[in-house]
Amino acid sequence: MTARVESDANQTGADRISDAEHAVMEALWAKSPQTAAEVCEEVCGQRGWSMPTVKTLLSRLVQKGALATQPDGRRFLYTPLIARSAYVGTESKRLVERLFGGRAAPLLAHLAENEALTADDIAEIERLLAELKK
Amino acid sequence: MTARVESDANQTGADRISDAEHAVMEALWAKSPQTAAEVCEEVCGQRGWSMPTVKTLLSRLVQKGALATQPDGRRFLYTPLIARSAYVGTESKRLVERLFGGRAAPLLAHLAENEALTADDIAEIERLLAELKK
DNA sequence: GCATTCAGATTACAAACGTAATCGTTGAAC
DNA sequence: GTTCAACGATTACGTTTGTAATCTGAATGC
Numbered sequence A, B: 001m002t003a004r005v006e007s008d009a010n011q012t013g014a015d016r017i018s019d020a021e022h023a024v025m026e027a028l029w030a031k032s033p034q035t036a037a038e039v040c041e042e043v044c045g046q047r048g049w050s051m052p053t054v055k056t057l058l059s060r061l062v063q064k065g066a067l068a069t070q071p072d073g074r075r076f077l078y079t080p081l082i083a084r085s086a087y088v089g090t091e092s093k094r095l096v097e098r099l100f101g102g103r104a105a106p107l108l109a110h111l112a113e114n115e116a117l118t119a120d121d122i123a124e125i126e127r128l129l130a131e132l133k134k
Numbered sequence C: 001g002c003a004t005t006c007a008g009a010t011t012a013c014a015a016a017c018g019t020a021a022t023c024g025t026t027g028a029a030c
Numbered sequence D: 001g002t003t004c005a006a007c008g009a010t011t012a013c014g015t016t017t018g019t020a021a022t023c024t025g026a027a028t029g030c
Helices: A019-030 A036-047 A051-063 A084-100 A104-113 A119-133 B019-030 B036-047 B051-063 B084-100 B104-113 B119-133
Strands: A067-072 A075-080 B067-072 B075-080
Touching (some): A019 A051, A051 A075, A119 B104, B036 B075, B084 B104
């Protein structure tokens, strides 16, 4: 029972969530709590996974302190312990840090060049900026 | 001489560049061509790596088609085969895809919330948007 | 009560990654 | 010519990740 580090549940900077794990988190962010079977129903199709795979990912996420379990009869209900917004926030920041020296503007520039910006996006961003300046 | 897949040199979507590898790429994007020793001089300090580590990373990047080598006497000069802008572009897109359903605006919103946007950034983004609309 | 089934837990295993030591070769110094 | 140092190449090895099979214990049907 080697009492691992645990804690760090809310800090997104905690144990890194892998790509596959992220898919599971998304399912639970969309709706929680859910059982393993329910999560599988959502992701197994999309990613071509089998039940055991989802179980493994869920367990790892619990170990990492990203999910909480609450017993429901003989199975578990899983609930995110870290907020999606926190995760998304740190992930975004990481990227901006790594690729753009922490400046967000060049990111936007790149998205623009790569046609990753729709007209709607542009409009919305302008709204956001207006908000920010108020 | 098992002629691997190779090719896919310019497609950033090729073999994924890992985090450690990325550090090496940055050094070469900053200045190229460079020898292994020169690259090490730049990154070994920052990341606490030793020469062999850099050599390994360089080799893997060559295997992945991300770097080209040109012999210079008895050593190699390494040059990026994929452009930084391409790499940065796909990486950004990946993130936006994964976390924001492909929409860039929510990304910006998050950066804003997390104080990741400086006043300068905002100004610059506005300039960019103005450009885009022209 | 006993077999079946269905959860989670444990174990597995290959690929990728991070980090590096060692090997083999070859030019350079003497 | 022989030794040495400096390269790249090969090998190594623990960890993380992706993906899953198997085990174990308990609820459930009969």
